[in-house]
Amino acid sequence: MAALGGTGAKVGINYLKYYGRRALAGGSDSSLERHSRELDEENASAIYNAFSKLKGGPLKLAQMLSIDRNLLPRAYADQFVQAQYSVPPLSYPLVVKTFRRDFGKEPLDLFESFGREAAHGASIGQVHKASLKGKSYAVKVQYPGVAESLKSDLRVVKPIALRVLGLRENDVDQYFREVEARLLEETDYSLELERSMHLSVSSSHLENIRFPKYYPELSSRHVLSMEWIDGQQLDLFADGNPSQSERDLIGQALWDFYSHQVHDLNLFHADPHPGNFLVSEGRLCVLDFGCTKQITHEFYRKQFRFLDPNLQGNPILLEEALRDLEVIITSDTKKEISQIISLCGTWLELLGRPFRAGTFDFGDPGFLKAIYDLGEENRKADYLRTMKGQRGSPDTIYVNRAFFGLYSLLGRLRSRVKVSLPEWLKPGNNA
Amino acid sequence: MKSTTKRRKETTREQIIHSYMDQLQENGHSPVSVRRVCQELNISEEAFYKEFPSLDAVEKHFWKTWMEKLIKAVSTGKEWKSFTAKQQYLAFLFAFSEEGLKCRSLLEQRFGKITLLCNPSWLDALKNSFKDFAAELISHGMESGEIASRGPLGSFYPELLYIHWRSVLEYFLKDESQGFEHTDAFVEKTVEFAFDLLRTQAIDSATDLVRFLLPKIVHFGSKH
Numbered sequence: 001m002a003a004l005g006g007t008g009a010k011v012g013i014n015y016l017k018y019y020g021r022r023a024l025a026g027g028s029d030s031s032l033e034r035h036s037r038e039l040d041e042e043n044a045s046a047i048y049n050a051f052s053k054l055k056g057g058p059l060k061l062a063q064m065l066s067i068d069r070n071l072l073p074r075a076y077a078d079q080f081v082q083a084q085y086s087v088p089p090l091s092y093p094l095v096v097k098t099f100r101r102d103f104g105k106e107p108l109d110l111f112e113s114f115g116r117e118a119a120h121g122a123s124i125g126q127v128h129k130a131s132l133k134g135k136s137y138a139v140k141v142q143y144p145g146v147a148e149s150l151k152s153d154l155r156v157v158k159p160i161a162l163r164v165l166g167l168r169e170n171d172v173d174q175y176f177r178e179v180e181a182r183l184l185e186e187t188d189y190s191l192e193l194e195r196s197m198h199l200s201v202s203s204s205h206l207e208n209i210r211f212p213k214y215y216p217e218l219s220s221r222h223v224l225s226m227e228w229i230d231g232q233q234l235d236l237f238a239d240g241n242p243s244q245s246e247r248d249l250i251g252q253a254l255w256d257f258y259s260h261q262v263h264d265l266n267l268f269h270a271d272p273h274p275g276n277f278l279v280s281e282g283r284l285c286v287l288d289f290g291c292t293k294q295i296t297h298e299f300y301r302k303q304f305r306f307l308d309p310n311l312q313g314n315p316i317l318l319e320e321a322l323r324d325l326e327v328i329i330t331s332d333t334k335k336e337i338s339q340i341i342s343l344c345g346t347w348l349e350l351l352g353r354p355f356r357a358g359t360f361d362f363g364d365p366g367f368l369k370a371i372y373d374l375g376e377e378n379r380k381a382d383y384l385r386t387m388k389g390q391r392g393s394p395d396t397i398y399v400n401r402a403f404f405g406l407y408s409l410l411g412r413l414r415s416r417v418k419v420s421l422p423e424w425l426k427p428g429n430n431a
Numbered sequence: 432m433k434s435t436t437k438r439r440k441e442t443t444r445e446q447i448i449h450s451y452m453d454q455l456q457e458n459g460h461s462p463v464s465v466r467r468v469c470q471e472l473n474i475s476e477e478a479f480y481k482e483f484p485s486l487d488a489v490e491k492h493f494w495k496t497w498m499e500k501l502i503k504a505v506s507t508g509k510e511w512k513s514f515t516a517k518q519q520y521l522a523f524l525f526a527f528s529e530e531g532l533k534c535r536s537l538l539e540q541r542f543g544k545i546t547l548l549c550n551p552s553w554l555d556a557l558k559n560s561f562k563d564f565a566a567e568l569i570s571h572g573m574e575s576g577e578i579a580s581r582g583p584l585g586s587f588y589p590e591l592l593y594i595h596w597r598s599v600l601e602y603f604l605k606d607e608s609q610g611f612e613h614t615d616a617f618v619e620k621t622v623e624f625a626f627d628l629l630r631t632q633a634i635d636s637a638t639d640l641v642r643f644l645l646p647k648i649v650h651f652g653s654k655h
Contacts, residue, residue, distance in 0.1 A: 091619055093514075093521035097529065101610070108509055116518075144619075145612030 090126055092116040095141050102220035110218060111137065122288065124187060129228055136228035138212065140189070142221075147187035151180065178394035182270070186290040189224045196226070196289040199269065203260055208253040209284045229287075231280030238274075238412045246282070251362065251415020253284040258406050262399075263304070263422040267294045270398040272405030274412070293398035303399055306348055307355055308425050315341050318348075325393065343378070350374060351403070354419045363414030368407065444482045446472050451489045456537060462486060487552060495556035501530055502564045516572030517626045520592070523564075524599055524618045528611060531603055539604055547597050558593060565589035578629045584638075588629070595625060 099107050107114035111130040118126035125142040185191060193214055200211030210229075218225035232240070237250070254277070261268035269276070271291035278285040295303070302325050305311070311318050319341055322328045328340055350370055354360035362368075410417060420426075441449065450471050454462045462468050465486055469476050483489050505511065505526040506519075514522060531538060545551060550558065569588045572578035578588070598621070603614045 091518065091521050091622075093518055093525050094615055094619055096510075096522065097525040097615065100529070106509070144615040145608055147609075 089118050089121070090141060090143060094144065095128065098141055098144070098222050102222055107139075111139075114139070122290075124290075125222075130225075137215070137218070138226050138228045139218070140224040140226075142187065142189060142223070144222075147184065151184075174394040178397050182291055182293065182398065185292075189219065189221055192290050193219050193224055195267075195292045199261065199265070199267065199289055199292065200286070202265060203257060206253070206256050206260060208249055208282075209257055209286065210280070211286055229278060229280050229285050231278030231285055233274060234277035234279060234284075234409065235274035235412060237279040238409075238414070244414075244416075247363075247413050247415045248417070249282070250279055250284050251410050251413045251417050254406065254409060254413075254415075255417045255419065257284070257286065258402065259422070262300075262402070266297055266300050267292060268398075268402055270402050272402055272409055274409060277409075293395075293402070295395050295399065299393060299395050303393075303396065304422065304425070306344075307352060307421060309356070309421075309427065311348065312352070313345075315345070318345060325396075346374065351407075354407075354417070355421055357419065359416055359418050361414075361416045362407065362410035363416070365411075368411040371404075371407065443472075443474060443478055446474075447479060447482055448489055448493050451486070452493060452537075455490070456540065459540065461490065490553040491556045494553060495560050498557045498560045501527060502560070504530075506564075515575060516568050516577050517622060519568055519571070520626075521618065521622055523568075524596070524622065525615065527596070527599070528603055528614050528618070531600075532611070535604075538600065542597075542600055543604055547594065547601060561593050561596065562589040565592040568592075572629070577626070591625075595621065 096106050099105060099110070103110065107128075107130065111132045114130040115128045117128075119129045119138070120127050122140055124146045125140050128139045128141060130137040130139050193216060196211075197214050197216075200214075203209070204211070212227040212229050214227075215225040234250075238247075242250075258268065258272075269286065269289055269291070270293040271288065276286065276288040278287060302321070305321050305324070308317075308321075311321060319328065319337065322340065322344060327344065328337055332340070353367065354362070447468060450468055451462055454468070454471070462471075465476055465479055468486070468489075469479050483492070502523070505523050508522065511519065511522070541553075566589045569578055569585070569592075573580050573585070599614070599618055602617045603611060606614045606617075608614075
């Protein structure tokens, strides 16, 4: 709490500095713009520093917000992205205690060897390397009390986040509730085990992708055991120097995996940050199913109808689809309706590009930049801010998160990916 | 503590302790007299005094044994010897909070009403056992360089750990989180902090600063 209070003060000071500078700069536009950017960056690191001191809820919230760059100024987002790699470790004696409580046994009663130091962190826990009968295991152990402290953490963070980020409570209320629900799910390792096993079995036919084996008999509410896989984290792989064909292969595997989950299973891995993927022996490996999102088939149809090529350049069909998803609501004025349609038309044109291309080159820096820029522009647009009412379904959040995440991973990979529309949207297959 | 489970025939000494603790928990205060305990057990006062010099001594002995059992259980663990001092201390505290679940109501009754720094006589023997344990732990930490040796100041460390343990106990009794997980978090965070202080030079430089400033402050003070 004190840590967050400190941030409030720091942000305040930074704003003070900003207004001080503005007075000096005499209001010339270009320097104003520059100062505003510097300010965002300073605030972002102040906020990040405070967030990184807190485990659980705030950290997850920071990660959440970071992936949806439309909701956050870019400077904040960039800082938040770092959050996923830095959490203070859990002591080994506490790991032992967790085992004793859940299994009635200590780690060394279950495994032949068990690393005392965490091999790496996870957002609400950490991973230890263990071995048994010649096999290596990755054992994820949860921070104590994380599920319980999450709600109270979010309650503390929410108003502060709203204020420092300049968001309106009503606009993001559903957003926060949806995020909270997913976060609480994530603290349930039994559910994660079930979903991991389900998703890896039902995706096992896909090419160039593999999943670790899971071990229910070595797992509990706070402990999750899976096969240890050696490999390179996806961002390190991307920033190393893989050949274009390697980039394409991994990118394609990633794309196919998401297509299959979203279009065929309507249940998907909703946490596409690079820490959740490894490249191992030339294949993509999916590590963490902590955050998954199930959508109804009905919602799926409404949401992905926007990929229908017929909607492009057809405002009447587009309006219908938008009303269907309650993005346009009955109280909207004519002016608002036309603003929404034109905005969504721009978004669709942009986000739908890969689907129209056949093979799409995510390495094109112009593409991601156009997405960020449009997001920035929307964020600043007054007409969007003054629009009332909650629009769309909270389910959209994680669909967006998955696709923005996927696009930015592919952008980082600079992959060329073969993309096709789901069957039901292909011309001649009108559902 | 419960006398309902079947067990081997108890020695008189054990019987006395049990009867004493049962009465304590039942009535909310220690037995009023030796006579009362003897009546309960159907033994002579002579038999009592053969074992304990006073009623007070019974409870002292109980808590000492309780602490020693805890220490023994944790220090005979498989990995104990290879633990750092910090890990040993954490392991002790987690074993304590596990044990605490079994006798929470007694702890509540006995510790709930006294403040952190208050040391009633029934705690004397427990405190000594704890401090012996802490001293060993600290010398282990000093050997490995984990704890900075600060000359005579070092002799206060066991006392400080004792106060810390009492604060964990107090936190535990007030904790209402599921499975008392907040106590675990409290232990993690405070031990981390305590060992940071024991290790880093912060204290040393602070002491140095105070030693430098103190004579001057006193000097200035005396001028006025």
